[in-house]
Amino acid sequence: MASRKMSLDDTTNHTSNRYGENLAKLRGYRRDHSGPDRPDFSTIYARELLPQGSSELTGKFLKEVVDQLIEYIKQEQIPETKVLDFHQPHELREKLQLDITDKPVTLEQLLTDCQETLMYCVKTGHPRFFNQLSSGLDIVSLAGEWLTAAVNTNIFTYEIAPVFTLMERVILKKMRDLIGFEDGDGIFAPGGAISNLYAVNAARHKLAPDCKTKGMQSVSRLVMFASEHSHYSLRGAAAVLGIGTDNVIPVRCDQRGKMMPSDLESKVQQTKARGDTPFFVSATAGTTVLGAFDPLNAIADICDQYNIWMHVDAAWGGGALLSKKHRSLLEGVHRADSVTWNPHKLMGALLQCSALLLKHDGILESCNELKARYLFQQDKNYDLSYDTGDKAIQCGRHVDVFKLWLMWKGKGSIGLETQINLVYDLAKYFYEKIRDREGFEMVLEEPEFTNICFWYVPPRMRLMKDAAEKKQRLNQVAPIIKARMMECGSTMVGYQPLDDKVNFFRLVVSNAAVRRSDLDFLIQEIERLGKDI
Amino acid sequence: MASRKMSLDDTTNHTSNRYGENLAKLRGYRRDHSGPDRPDFSTIYARELLPQGSSELTGKFLKEVVDQLIEYIKQEQIPETKVLDFHQPHELREKLQLDITDKPVTLEQLLTDCQETLMYCVKTGHPRFFNQLSSGLDIVSLAGEWLTAAVNTNIFTYEIAPVFTLMERVILKKMRDLIGFEDGDGIFAPGGAISNLYAVNAARHKLAPDCKTKGMQSVSRLVMFASEHSHYSLRGAAAVLGIGTDNVIPVRCDQRGKMMPSDLESKVQQTKARGDTPFFVSATAGTTVLGAFDPLNAIADICDQYNIWMHVDAAWGGGALLSKKHRSLLEGVHRADSVTWNPHKLMGALLQCSALLLKHDGILESCNELKARYLFQQDKNYDLSYDTGDKAIQCGRHVDVFKLWLMWKGKGSIGLETQINLVYDLAKYFYEKIRDREGFEMVLEEPEFTNICFWYVPPRMRLMKDAAEKKQRLNQVAPIIKARMMECGSTMVGYQPLDDKVNFFRLVVSNAAVRRSDLDFLIQEIERLGKDI
Structure with a gap:
């Protein structure tokens, strides 16, 4: 611990807090250079913005926020800018004015709050941030997300999201084409874990449609398979869905982290011999740690033989399908029943952007529809097949497609x-x-x-x-x-x-x-x- | 049908497409008034923006997008602006250039795409849009969402979301205080349906912790109760969780749409008499259609007596807790075990913003943790209780708190x-x-x-x-x-x-x-x- 402390003292001076300096400059600019055009935000409150207040002021406030954000984006790209200005939770808690009061604060205070938030955020778009599978900041995707926010709608009906509904169809089709599905369906879900959950749920529904109404008591013991290095969300799905994590059988990986088809097959056979029902195999295209691609064709052969739903968790690796040079890593992916693919990872779209693609049309709806006719009326003035509400586990669903569509x-x-x-x-x-x-x-x-x-x-x-x-x-x-x-x-x-x-x-x-x-x-x-x- | 057609012909002229006009103006402005400062975006591509390209150009492109969005926001507030410019799906498909090509399009084309998207979006913030429980466009919340997008991080660890993690704690505590929970926990989830699902899952885990590992086969038949007018996501949760929709017993409502406690009690008794296990009652505070508030104290009495988890789905009505005048509608809410509350509804935060609040600390983690130590390391340099990854069903989780925190x-x-x-x-x-x-x-x-x-x-x-x-x-x-x-x-x-x-x-x-x-x-x-x- 002593040597660590010494080393830190030794090194912290090597990286000056350039972003901190620039923010201080920006703040000084706000205070000192408030020309005739800049409202005195220290006397103005949110209630003076639209809808009740002034549209001119609204524009000026938003532009000031955007100026801060553009400054942040520029600074983030400078290698010498700190990737983060780290503080322990209790220290950071003291630096920030986090408490909500009964009385409103001024717009000036909100601008300061935005600035301080930016100062202490981790710069995930920084060229020296290598920490996550999702990193970077695509500018066009950002513009798309800003528009999505301004439009502020739900993508559960064509009625209130006509453009986004059409875009979702176009993009899901495009992704299915890249996978090699001739037909099928799909949905954007809040992250890869939920996309995987959708897949397991759809597979269960195909095998045992009664489970939806009667529950897992109506079904024999269902067993899933995923490699030792698969994402933990497969076990999460089993826990949530009432399958149980004990019924997710870990399949051994070889030295390179790839699922061993021989081990899969023998475990499927053992399961059947026990009288249980193997129903779902999740192959991984791009494991979280090693980045390994499971051998999809060999796994598909086993799934075919034993009539098991084949899922490919390509949350991380799916983007490789866009590269002629690298797409062979996913050879056989078209044989899957479902594929999770997160454009917010390798493709660089903003968080969150995850899709589940299915070879089968109709199953998402059959699995998830609850005929809530008070929300999804059947006597509306357009083709109701464009409404997606009955396909989703969520009711309201965030628009995740636009930022991807615009970037692509x-x-x-x-x-x-x-x-x-x-x-x-x-x-x-x-x-x-x-x-x-x-x-x-x-x-x-x-x-x-x-x-x-x-x-x-x-x-x-x-x-x-x-x-x-x-x-x-x-x-x-x-x-x-x-x-x-x-x-x-x-x-x-x-x-x-x-x-x-x-x-x-x-x-x-x-x-x-x-x-x-x-x-x-x-x-x-x-x-x-x-x-x- | 003839009379309908006639009536439409008769009325469409009464509302001119002012927004369309204004957008055309804006487009003309872009083309004709491109002064020396405005880059010729028709010759510029996304690759010329950051990170590889020019930071100046990046700022100018983003500002041009923001100018469009501010114009949209202003127009949206004018009562005479169309709430929507409706077209049938196949017509709209033809009007928009939705297809993705191999080759990139110019930034000018992307700006046009943004404009066309805005033209055909439904204006959910329009003063004459009364269609959904979520409507309006809060400007400060919008600024918050824009910042969230620019920061582009996940809120699953303090490591990469230090500020937002602290804010989530502050806001969840604030919401629990308003409910009247002395202690407890909570999480932001992607919409009220998922918040409700979290609640049912937590209740099941409290009753039958083995279910997580062994599945529903290890448990006796579990039965849930919700009123006839409750949100369909309760049945959705039962379907997903392997409980089965047949095991969600609809409780009768009175004339005003409120759950009848006497019917609840007799159905709980019938369930027990059959040998099944009543484990979850969802009371609604603000039903979707009638806006009814179930009698929480009477329901809590029954839940106490029969030892059943009491959930309050206050997705819609939760905001009333902020009003001294109206909060008595939720009298007894502090007796619940869990509460769903969507600040994107009555409070007006941007979509999506939904929280599940729990009276019990520890249960979210015990229910959802999967000890994925390759993602949530235990030997990091800060207090790991600030990491929320093990509490969530999702892995990566979108930052939904900032837009609420800033607005509040x-x-x-x-x-x-x-x-x-x-x-x-x-x-x-x-x-x-x-x-x-x-x-x-x-x-x-x-x-x-x-x-x-x-x-x-x-x-x-x-x-x-x-x-x-x-x-x-x-x-x-x-x-x-x-x-x-x-x-x-x-x-x-x-x-x-x-x-x-x-x-x-x-x-x-x-x-x-x-x-x-x-x-x-x-x-x-x-x-x-x-x-x-």
Whole structure:
């Protein structure tokens, strides 16, 4: 702990809080340069905006907020800007004026609140933010989300969301085409976990339609299969749906994190021999940690043979379908019954944007409709097949399609392909730089995707003889370096243990802002922050 | 059909498409008045924006989008602006350039796409839009959503959402205080249906914690209760959770749409006598159609006696807790185990914003955690109780709190109270205007909430003797008037049948933009569009 403290003192001066400085400048600008055009927001309250108040003032207030946001976006792209200005929760709580009072605060105070919020937010679009599968900030997608907010509607009927309903159809069709589904259906859901839940629910409904009315007591024991490295939301779906997490059988992975079809088949056979019903296999296209792609054709063969619903969780890897160079990783995906695909990950759309695509038309509706005719009237003046309310588990549903539609149109499929190939190349560049570098050890050689998993071994651990002790100490290295990164705010990269492997870093490149120099920086920063451990 | 057509021809000229005109103006402005400062967006592509391109251009593009949005917001507030410019799906499909191509389109084309989208969107913030429980456009909340989009993060860990995590705590505590929970927990969920699902899942987990791992087969038959007029999402939750919709027992309502405690008690007793397990009662505070409030204290007494989880679905009515004048409608809500409350309804926050509040701390986590340590590491450098990932069914979770926090702070609790009292007063004004007006018949006398339900009876039906024929014809009146309203775009109000009542209008006032003159207009418009039926 002492050495960590020392190291932090040593490093924090290396990265000045440029964003903090710029915000201070911006605030000063607001106070000092309020020309004749700028209203004195310190005497104005929200009630003076539309709808009751002035439309001119409304425009000026919104533009001032947007000026702040544009400044934030620009600063975020400067490599030397801090990725975050970290504080412990109790410290941050004291810095911010979070409490709501009975009395209103002025618009000036709200502008200050926005500024302070921006100061302490993590800059997920920063070129040195490598922490999540979702990162980056696509400007056109942002414009789309701003429009979506201004329109403020629900996408459950054509009646109140005519344009977005049509766009959702176009985009879902486009995604199905890329998968290779000739027909089918789909829906945007609030995140990949819920998309996966929709899939399991649809599969259960196909097998046992009575379950919807009579419950799981009417069905024999249902069993699902997913690899050891699959996303935890499959177990989550089993818990929610009343299937039970014990009935999600983990299938073994090979050395590269891919599901082993032989293990799947033998576990399916065991399940049947027990008298239980195997009904759902989730293959993963792009696992969370290693970025592994399960062998879809071999899994599809087993699903065909045993008449099991095949789902592909391509939340992370789905975007690769846009790349001629990389789409073969998902070979066989067209044989699936359903696919989860999150455009907010590799494609770079804003959060949230997740779709479930189905090969089968009609099942979403049959599974989820509750004939709530007081909401979804059947005697309206247009073709009611455009209403999506009866397909959804939600009632009101947020419009997630527009930000994707606008971005996709702005880049074209070719532009998205270029971007996806770029992040692949960057990940490969990083891998090649560290593969033989002293102090770096790869978790996975020749990764197929943009996840690069590795250990950093500090100098004094490199020659350690006692393997058990080395392992135990190595487990602490990534958390210490990560904490130091966060405290000096220079970069962020994730870490985690996996199976018998102790904590290792997982770099993800999914942000179009990343350049080679940012990856070089990450290597140096890990060495700088970890060399004394 | 002939008379309908005639009437439409007759009326469409009465409402000019002012918004269309203004958009055309704006477009002309863009083309003709592009001064030296305005880039020629028709030669510029998305790839020339940040992160690879110019920050100056990025700012200019975003500002141009915002100019369009501000123009939309201003136009939306003008009563004479069309609420919608209705087209049948196939017609609208032809008007819009929805298809995605391989090649990118220019930024100019994207700006045009935004404009066309805005033209054909339904103006849910328009003072004459009375169609949904969620309407209006709060400017401060909009600013909050714009900031949320620019920050583009997930609220599943403090690590990447430090400020929003703290805000969520503050706001959930504030909401629990208003309910009267001394302690407890809560979470923002994607809409009220999912909040209700969280509640049923938590109640099941409290009763039968083994269900999470072993599934519903490990539990005796579970039975839920909700009134005939409760929201369909309770049945939806039962379907998803594997409880089955047959095990949601509808409890009878009195004449005013309130759950009858005596019927609840006898149905609970019948269930127990059958050997099944009553475990969940959902009382409604503000039903969707009539706006009825179930008698919470009487229901709580029964839940206490039979040891049943009491949920209050206050998605719609929760906002009334902010009004000293109206909060007694929810008397007894503090006795609930859980409450769904959607600030995107009565409080006017932007979509989506729904919270589930719980009296019990710990249960959300125990129910939903799956110990995915590869995502939610336990050796991080801060107090991990701030991470919410293990409480959620979703993995990534959209930040829904900021738009609410900023709006609430800007208005203060007093400002929200004033707004809620105002919409109440407006609804009362409308009720009093139509109560004794010729041709109007009330579905519910002296409504308690801002739902006003009524029939319009066209002149030639008023003296009809044959009650059955009159009823059958009256059933067609609201759909015809609604279709005409949509086709001429002047206003929107919902209709539906309920129980043995044929189609009637349901006016909802929840939009702070509504004035008395807009309600006067609605009455005239219904008469104008319906008099010849």
